[in-house]
Amino acid sequence: MKKTVAIVGRPNVGKSTLFNRLVGERISIVEDTPGVTRDRIFADVSWLNYSFTLIDTGGIETDTDNLIPEMMRKQAQIAIDMADVIMFVVDGKAGLVPQDFEVADLLRKSKKPVIVIVNKVDNSRLPDDYYDFYQLGFDNMYAISSTQGLGLGDMLDEIVALFPKEELLEVEDNSIKVAIIGKPNAGKSSILNALIGEERTIVSPIAGTTRDAIDEKCNINGIDYTFIDTAGIRKKNKIYDNIEKYSVLRAYSAIEKADVVLVVIDATTMVTEQDTKIAGLAHEAGKCVIVVVNKWDLIQKETNTMRDYTSDVRNSLAYMQYAPVEFISAKTGKRLNNIVELINKVYESGRKRLSTGVLNDVIGDAVMLNQPPSDKGKRLKIYYATQTGVLPPTFVIFINDKELFHFSYQRYLENKIRESFGFDGTVIKIIPREKG
Ligand code: GDP
Numbered sequence: 001m002k003k004t005v006a007i008v009g010r011p012n013v014g015k016s017t018l019f020n021r022l023v024g025e026r027i028s029i030v031e032d033t034p035g036v037t038r039d040r041i042f043a044d045v046s047w048l049n050y051s052f053t054l055i056d057t058g059g060i061e062t063d064t065d066n067l068i069p070e071m072m073r074k075q076a077q078i079a080i081d082m083a084d085v086i087m088f089v090v091d092g093k094a095g096l097v098p099q100d101f102e103v104a105d106l107l108r109k110s111k112k113p114v115i116v117i118v119n120k121v122d123n124s125r126l127p128d129d130y131y132d133f134y135q136l137g138f139d140n141m142y143a144i145s146s147t148q149g150l151g152l153g154d155m156l157d158e159i160v161a162l163f164p165k166e167e168l169l170e171v172e173d174n175s176i177k178v179a180i181i182g183k184p185n186a187g188k189s190s191i192l193n194a195l196i197g198e199e200r201t202i203v204s205p206i207a208g209t210t211r212d213a214i215d216e217k218c219n220i221n222g223i224d225y226t227f228i229d230t231a232g233i234r235k236k237n238k239i240y241d242n243i244e245k246y247s248v249l250r251a252y253s254a255i256e257k258a259d260v261v262l263v264v265i266d267a268t269t270m271v272t273e274q275d276t277k278i279a280g281l282a283h284e285a286g287k288c289v290i291v292v293v294n295k296w297d298l299i300q301k302e303t304n305t306m307r308d309y310t311s312d313v314r315n316s317l318a319y320m321q322y323a324p325v326e327f328i329s330a331k332t333g334k335r336l337n338n339i340v341e342l343i344n345k346v347y348e349s350g351r352k353r354l355s356t357g358v359l360n361d362v363i364g365d366a367v368m369l370n371q372p373p374s375d376k377g378k379r380l381k382i383y384y385a386t387q388t389g390v391l392p393p394t395f396v397i398f399i400n401d402k403e404l405f406h407f408s409y410q411r412y413l414e415n416k417i418r419e420s421f422g423f424d425g426t427v428i429k430i431i432p433r434e435k436g
Pocket residue numbers: 009010011012013014015016017018058119120121122144145146147148
């Protein structure tokens with residue numbers, strides 16, 4: 001299970017500098033998803049054998065930005081809610097200031113491991129008042145320089161060492177993990193209730209997690225499901241709901257853990273910019289996706305209404321043509337049963353494995369039907385393909401020259417694979433590899 005690390009501290013101590021330093025070029029944008037502006041408040045960082053999500057809470061704008069103490073309190077609370085380890089950054093140049101104590105008091109109340117990062121120590125000499133920072137009451141302290149890149153390795157070693165240990169004998173969990181995401185008021189908790197009911201749920205925090213997220217398990221028609229972060233869905237929190245980046249962040253951490261993502265769109269507002277952003281995260285994570293247009297009972301319907309709405313969704317979420325779109329009402333229960341069937345179906349797509357023989361037959365036919373492109377007298381040659389993974393289905397295609405394997409031809413092959421084998425509701429990843 002992927003861990004989360006949050007950076008907190010008063011303004012100007014260097015939180016975002018440190019974030020950028022750690023994330024750096026490591027953000028690999030696999031595919032440019034149109035309409036998805038990158039929120040640089042969270043990203044993945046790899047260190048040794050670990051990979052964790054890093055959050056810069058300083059980048060989360062709150063509705064109280066002009067009141068610094070209140071802003072710091074909210075940012076610290078978000079860190080406490082979400083993180084496995086908290087990086088508490090202070091300014092080694094400025095020394096200890098009263099605001100640092102305010103942050104420290106908040107963090108101490110949480111039971112999360114905290115490490116104090118004394119930033120802006122730009123050379124090997126510790127500042128004279130370095131040891132004052134122990135007054136904050138935390139044992140773990142590291143001197144670093146975000147701008148010079150000093151001390152980061154030792155600090156990262158300590159962070160990963162502080163990750164909570166997974167329970168050794170974790171029961172094998174074969175349930176389908178489902179995340180329900182969407183903007184506030186789209187109807188996520190209504191859908192969750194309608195799907196699994198209020199009474200039937202067994203609340204069971206997954207072993208090894210220390211954060212507030214609660215996952216709920218249930219069994220529908222003989223199949224086990226785990227709904228991710230139901231606490232985040234059910235808990236109504238006006239303050240956080242209004243912080244858009246927080247909603248996006250919460251969705252991101254739920255998506256990470258999910259196999260299938262329900263992207264809930266409010267039919268009365270249709271696809272908004274925030275929806276595009278959130279749906280884009282599910283796409284980029286390569287998860288199985290279903291677009292659920294909720295509150296369909298509120299829409300005045302004529303002959304072509306559903307068709308028009310579908311094309312609106314298709315246009316706004318152009319990068320996920322593969323995702324089924326379903327129109328439901330959590331209130332009346334209309335077509336809700338279809339959702340469960342769709343979850344099963346897209347999950348099956350995502351886990352489908354093709355034999356190399358069958359796959360190469362289809363690719364061979366496709367190549368015959370539509371000759372690969374050539375450039376400056378050199379033609380793309382496709383030797384053979386093999387499926388290397390599932391969730392999402394991943395195909396390595398061996399070719400002569402990557403330069404010649406244009407996106408449009410990749411798309412063509414993808415479509416041929418889809419025509420022959422389905423793969424509804426899932427991304428297909430194609431990895432070209434040159435064969436010498
Ligand atoms: P934030 O408000 O905590 O996110 O702080 P910023 O990352 O915006 O940094 C505030 C200021 O401190 C900027 O001018 C940075 O260039 C500077 N700064 C950040 N890290 C270091 C460092 O390691 N050494 C020095 N000398 N300056 C730093």
